Amino acid sequence: MTTTALSAPRERRRDPRRHYPMWFYLPAAAVYGVLFIVPTVASLYFAFTRWNLSGAEFIGFENFALFFREPYLFQGLVNTLIYGALTSGLKVVLGLLLGVFLTSQIIARGYLRSVVFFPVLVSTVGIGVTFAVLMDPSDGLINRALAVIGVDGPGWLTDPNLALVSVALVDVWKGVGLATLIYIAGIVAIPQEYFEAAKVDGASSCQNLRFVILPLLWPATSTVIVLSLIGGLRSFDLIWTMTQGGPGFTSDVVASVIFKQYQAGFWGLSSAGNVVLFLLVSAVMVPLYWLMGRKEVER
Amino acid sequence: MKRTKGVASGLIAIVLSAVVFLVPFAFIVLTASKTRGEAALREFSLPSEWAIWENFLAVVQARDYMLLAAFVNSTILTVASIVLMVVLAAMVGYVMQRRPNRWTPLANALVLAGLIIPPAVVPTIWVLQGLGLFRTLPGLVLIEVAYGLSFCVLLFRAFVATIPREVDEAAVIDGAGPVRLFFQVILPLLRSVIWTVVIVQAVAVFNDFQNPLYFLPGDDHATVQLTLYNFRSQYTTQWNLLFMDILLITVPPLIMYAFFNRQIVAGLTSGAVKG
Structure with a gap:
C-alpha cells in the first residue's frame, strides 16, 4: 500500500x-x-517522364533504357563504379599503412599527422583547379619534374584512358588524411596487452600487422570503406572542376551526367540519373552492410 | 637502435610528405605572389618580384568587390545553417535517445537514408520553386540543413546517452517544463559535441560547391566556391590572381584547423572505434 x-x-x-x-x-x-x-519520392515519378519546360509526360522506362543504351550515359555508370572502388580501395590501403606508420615511434609525428590531414579541410574546388594546373601535360609541374628524371609524363587529364584515374588519385590525395585519422584512432584504442602477447609469441612486425592490428581494426576499416564509398559514388565537385567529364565523356560519372542533363533541360533524364545513382549506391551498400555484419559476428 | 630507426624513417617521411603534400600548397602561395607575366610560366620557383599585396587588392576589387560579397554570403550561409542544424538535430537526437517508442525505428531509418541516398536534384529545385525559395540564400540554408541533419542527429543521440537521466529528473523536480529542461539544462551539457558538429559542418558547408551550383546559381548570391569556379574561366591568363583567389578561400578552414584540431579529430573519428 x-x-x-x-x-x-x-x-x-x-x-x-x-x-x-x-x-x-x-x-x-x-x-x-x-x-x-x-x-x-518525386524523383521516383519524374524519372519515368519526359520532363522539360513544357511539362512532364509519362514515358515509362524510356529514360532508364537510354541510360543503358547510350554510351555517353552508360560510361558514366561504369566510371562511377571504377571511381568508387579505386578511391575507397586506395584510401583503405594507404590509410592503414599511414595509420600504422604514424602511430609508431618516429620523430615529427605530430607534424606528419597534420600534414597528411589538412587537405581534407581545403576547398575541393581549389584543389581541383590547382591540380588541373599541376597536371598540365606540357608545362604542368608534375610532368616537368618527371622530365628532369628522364620520364615522359602522360597527359594526365587529356588522355581519355587516364583522366578518370588522375581525378581519382587527386581524390585519394585529398581524402587519405581522413582514413588515416580513423585508423590512428582505431590503433590507439587497441590495448597494449595484445602487442605484448604477440611479442612474447615472437611475432614479427608483419605478423603483428596481419594477425593483431588488422583484425582488431575491422570497425575502423568498415568506417573507412563506408565513408569513402558513399563519398566516391556520389562524387561530383572534383570531377567537375578538373575535367567536366572530359575528354569527351570518358571521365563522366553519374553525378556529372545528372548535372549535364539538367543544364541541357532534360529534367526527366536527369531525375532518372538520380534514381540510377540511388540504386547503384544501394546495390553497393546493402550487400556491404550485410557482409560487414557477418564479419563482426565471426570475430 | 630503435631510436635511430625512428629518426631515419621520420626524416624520410618528412621529405616525402613535403613533396607530396606541401609542394602543391607552396605552388599556390608562390604563384599567388608573382607578377602576371611570371605567373604565366607556371613554374615552381620563388618570385623575382613579390606582388602579393597587389594581387590581393586586384582579386578583392575584381568585378566590383564580388569576392567580398561572396565571403559575406558564405559566412551567412555557414552560420545560419549551422545554428539551425545544431538546434534541430539536438532536439531530435535528444528525444530519440530519451523516449524510444514505435516511431523510433522509422526515425532511425530516415537518418540512415539521409546518410546514404544521394539527393534528387531537379525535383528539389521543383520543390524550392514551389516554395519561392529557389535562387535564394534562405533556400540554400534549408538545403544544407536538410542534408546535414542525419550526421548531426547521430552524434547528438550518441552523446545524449552519456548524460544521466538523473539530471533530467533533478530539473523536473525543480519545476522545469520540457522546453526549459532541454534548452537550459541539456543543451549546455552538450557543449563538447556541439563544438564538434559546428566545426565539422562549418568546413563542409563553407567548402560546398555542388549545392550552391544547383540551388543558388548566378552572380547575385554567389558563394566563395562558386566565385572561384567562375574566376577560373575569367582568369585563364592571370594565374597570379586565380591562385590568390584559391589562397584566400583555402585560408579560413586552415585557421579553424589550427584552433580546433582536437574537436575536428574527435568529430571525424567518432564511431570509428566502436564501429
Missing part, C-alpha cells in the same frame, strides 16, 4: 511522455521532409 503511494508520483516524473515531447521532432522533420523526402 505504502509502496504504491510512494511510487506513483515517481512514476509520473519518469513518464517520458511528459518531458520528452514528440513535437521536438517537428522542426527537423519539416525541413527534412519537404526538402529531402518529398524530392526523393
Whole structure:
C-alpha cells in the first residue's frame, strides 16, 4: 500500500511522455521532409517522364533504357563504379599503412599527422583547379619534374584512358588524411596487452600487422570503406572542376551526367540519373552492410 | 637502435610528405605572389618580384568587390545553417535517445537514408520553386540543413546517452517544463559535441560547391566556391590572381584547423572505434 503511494508520483516524473515531447521532432522533420523526402519520392515519378519546360509526360522506362543504351550515359555508370572502388580501395590501403606508420615511434609525428590531414579541410574546388594546373601535360609541374628524371609524363587529364584515374588519385590525395585519422584512432584504442602477447609469441612486425592490428581494426576499416564509398559514388565537385567529364565523356560519372542533363533541360533524364545513382549506391551498400555484419559476428 | 630507426624513417617521411603534400600548397602561395607575366610560366620557383599585396587588392576589387560579397554570403550561409542544424538535430537526437517508442525505428531509418541516398536534384529545385525559395540564400540554408541533419542527429543521440537521466529528473523536480529542461539544462551539457558538429559542418558547408551550383546559381548570391569556379574561366591568363583567389578561400578552414584540431579529430573519428 505504502509502496504504491510512494511510487506513483515517481512514476509520473519518469513518464517520458511528459518531458520528452514528440513535437521536438517537428522542426527537423519539416525541413527534412519537404526538402529531402518529398524530392526523393518525386524523383521516383519524374524519372519515368519526359520532363522539360513544357511539362512532364509519362514515358515509362524510356529514360532508364537510354541510360543503358547510350554510351555517353552508360560510361558514366561504369566510371562511377571504377571511381568508387579505386578511391575507397586506395584510401583503405594507404590509410592503414599511414595509420600504422604514424602511430609508431618516429620523430615529427605530430607534424606528419597534420600534414597528411589538412587537405581534407581545403576547398575541393581549389584543389581541383590547382591540380588541373599541376597536371598540365606540357608545362604542368608534375610532368616537368618527371622530365628532369628522364620520364615522359602522360597527359594526365587529356588522355581519355587516364583522366578518370588522375581525378581519382587527386581524390585519394585529398581524402587519405581522413582514413588515416580513423585508423590512428582505431590503433590507439587497441590495448597494449595484445602487442605484448604477440611479442612474447615472437611475432614479427608483419605478423603483428596481419594477425593483431588488422583484425582488431575491422570497425575502423568498415568506417573507412563506408565513408569513402558513399563519398566516391556520389562524387561530383572534383570531377567537375578538373575535367567536366572530359575528354569527351570518358571521365563522366553519374553525378556529372545528372548535372549535364539538367543544364541541357532534360529534367526527366536527369531525375532518372538520380534514381540510377540511388540504386547503384544501394546495390553497393546493402550487400556491404550485410557482409560487414557477418564479419563482426565471426570475430 | 630503435631510436635511430625512428629518426631515419621520420626524416624520410618528412621529405616525402613535403613533396607530396606541401609542394602543391607552396605552388599556390608562390604563384599567388608573382607578377602576371611570371605567373604565366607556371613554374615552381620563388618570385623575382613579390606582388602579393597587389594581387590581393586586384582579386578583392575584381568585378566590383564580388569576392567580398561572396565571403559575406558564405559566412551567412555557414552560420545560419549551422545554428539551425545544431538546434534541430539536438532536439531530435535528444528525444530519440530519451523516449524510444514505435516511431523510433522509422526515425532511425530516415537518418540512415539521409546518410546514404544521394539527393534528387531537379525535383528539389521543383520543390524550392514551389516554395519561392529557389535562387535564394534562405533556400540554400534549408538545403544544407536538410542534408546535414542525419550526421548531426547521430552524434547528438550518441552523446545524449552519456548524460544521466538523473539530471533530467533533478530539473523536473525543480519545476522545469520540457522546453526549459532541454534548452537550459541539456543543451549546455552538450557543449563538447556541439563544438564538434559546428566545426565539422562549418568546413563542409563553407567548402560546398555542388549545392550552391544547383540551388543558388548566378552572380547575385554567389558563394566563395562558386566565385572561384567562375574566376577560373575569367582568369585563364592571370594565374597570379586565380591562385590568390584559391589562397584566400583555402585560408579560413586552415585557421579553424589550427584552433580546433582536437574537436575536428574527435568529430571525424567518432564511431570509428566502436564501429
